[in-house]
Amino acid sequence: xxxxxxxxxxxxxxxxxxxxxxxxxxxxxxxxxxxxxxxxxxxxxxxxxxxxxxxxxxxxxxxxxxxxxxxxxxxxxxxxxxxxxxxxxxxxxxxxxxxxxxxxxxxxxxxxxxxxxxxxxxxxxxxxxxxxxxxxxxxxxxxxxxxxxxxxxxxxxxxxxxxxxxxxxxxxxxxxxxxxxxxxxxxxxxxxxxxxxxxxxxxxxxxxxxxxxxxxxxxxxxxxxxxxxxxxxxxxxxxxxxxxxxxxxxxxxxxxxxxxxxxxxxxxxxxxxxxxxxxxxxxxxxxxxxxxxxxxxxxxxxxxxxxxxxxxxxxxxxxxxxxxxxxxxxxxxxxxxxxxxxxxxxxxxxxxxxxxxxxxxxxxxxxxxxxxxxxxxxxxxxxxxxxx
Ligand code: BGC
Numbered sequence: 219x220x221x222x223x224x225x226x227x228x229x230x231x232x233x234x235x236x237x238x239x240x241x242x243x244x245x246x247x248x249x250x251x252x253x254x255x256x257x258x259x260x261x262x263x264x265x266x267x268x269x270x271x272x273x274x275x276x277x278x279x280x281x282x283x284x285x286x287x288x289x290x291x292x293x294x295x296x297x298x299x300x301x302x303x304x305x306x307x308x309x310x311x312x313x314x315x316x317x318x319x320x321x322x323x324x325x326x327x328x329x330x331x332x333x334x335x336x337x338x339x340x341x342x343x344x345x346x347x348x349x350x351x352x353x354x355x356x357x358x359x360x361x362x363x364x365x366x367x368x369x370x371x372x373x374x375x376x377x378x379x380x381x382x383x384x385x386x387x388x389x390x391x392x393x394x395x396x397x398x399x400x401x402x403x404x405x406x407x408x409x410x411x412x413x414x415x416x417x418x419x420x421x422x423x424x425x426x427x428x429x430x431x432x433x434x435x436x437x438x439x440x441x442x443x444x445x446x447x448x449x450x451x452x453x454x455x456x457x458x459x460x461x462x463x464x465x466x467x468x469x470x471x472x473x474x475x476x477x478x479x480x481x482x483x484x485x486x487x488x489x490x491x492x493x494x495x496x497x498x499x500x501x502x503x504x505x506x507x508x509x510x511x512x513x514x515x516x517x518x519x520x521x522x523x524x525x526x527x528x529x530x531x532x533x534x535x536x537x538x539x540x541x542x543x544x545x546x547x548x549x550x551x552x553x554x555x556x557x558x559x560x561x562x563x564x565x566x567x568x569x570x571x572x573x574x575x576x577x578x579x580x581x582x583x584x585x586x587x588x589x590x591x592x593x594x595x596x597x598x599x600x601x602x603x604x605x606x
Contacts, residue, residue: 253277253408255379260285261313267368269313274379274406279303280601282406286371288364289326289383289402290316291432293555294412296601299528304438306529306601308565311555317366321552322431325365326402327358329387329394330585331429332506332541332574335464337393339577341423341586348393353462358431360392364400365431380405389422396422398587411600418593425585426593427572429537433545433565436524436531440554443563444544445486448523451479451542453507457573458496465575465582469508470496477505482523485544485566501546502563506539506573513538513583516596520568528603535570535597538583543567570597 253276260271269287280303283292292310295303308323310316316323337348337356349360358365369383380403387398398420405413416428435444455469456477472478476488476497488494489502496505511517519540520533533540544566550559576582587593 251275251279253377253379254375255373255381257373260287263287263313263317263368269368270371272371272373272381274381274404276379276406276408276410277377278408278410280406280410282404282412284381284404285313285316286369286383287313287316288320288366289369289404289430290320290365291324291404291412291430294432296410296436296438296529296531297603298438299603299605302438304527305555306434306436306438306531308433308435308440308560309555310552311557319552320365321548322358322365323552324432325430326369326383326428327431327569328364328400328426328428329359329392329398330356330425330427331358331431331569331571332427333357333462333464335575335578339425341395341425341577344395346393346395355462355464362392364428369402378405378407394424396420396424396589398424398426400428402428407598409600410602411598413596413598416593416595418587419589419591420587421589423586423588425577426587427576427585428593428595429541429569429571430597431567431569432599433567434522434531435565436522436527436529438527438529439556440560440564443561444566445484445489445563446525447485447566448482448525449479449485449542449566450482450521451507451540452510452518452520453540454480454510455508456496457506457508457539459499459505459574461499463499463504463574465506465573465579467579467581472507477503477507479507479542482521489544489563503542503544504546506541506571508539508573509535509537516598519570522566522568523604528605530602530604532600532602533568533570533597534600536595537570537572537597539571539573541567541569541571541574543569570595
């Protein structure tokens, strides 16, 4: 009998505890569904610095996970035609995997997106030599590009959560002149769009061409290759390249070539057309297209549709060109979060940028940035679904 009150109070206590854990679980679930930004530790870099992982969520349930190491988009979810959110990017399982070997998955690219021939350019009469890291050329900023540095991160909470990243690239880094202060802001919008705003200033004349190198596979979880994805590019002209993927300097009409994506076209349809020299050089698509419409204002650049999931991605940008790369160099050596290998053409990239090797082509839109000027660029990747 004497025990009864104790048992009762124990039961009550347990009940209370259960109720508490119920309500805290609900609160947790609710907070997980609420729009906003959350920060967690991601891991330690070889030099001892700590990288963080930021999870941005909008009210619709879309999430973007971004680390301040390389500004890498670690995952990005989008709904399919049944409302199921799945990751539509390629990504790795840990910070150490990204550090060990990352073919630029999700990363910010700088100072110069794509190639500079022989790693050399002349500006105001002075010749600069950059780090050579790609068949005699300079690619994606060199040995330690912006994809491999730790950015200072400032989370911005709200219905449209944002992550502001800042990095100062020292005068002479990778061979480039000038201290360059770069700010990149990722914003997860209410309308299931990820917006990327880039800004940079310098204290000496230099060249800048920033982009993001996310590999997309709209099947969700990279279930298979992207050859069935349907792509359109708002571009009448291609920037043809030589064998080492350096622009020849001329522009080429896409009409009647495998590069005509002015109407939505299945990626695999002409990707192996070995009679086309440009396809041969790229090993598929690995080229810049000149976007139609005014440079510097936001315009539709590309659409990607994946028929089985119904997912549609629209890319808008202020940049004058887009690099469409079909993962031709993926060879299964890098595995994803689920542990399976990412093979050739398991993803496509749509890198909005200026033309490759612009510093060596005075006729191309300039990539020179001078003290007192501000480099500005915006790209938006928006997700929705459509029925066939
Ligand atoms: C380039 C490819 C390169 C890939 C990964 C793309 O932007 O055009 O040639 O293999 O990035 O580095």
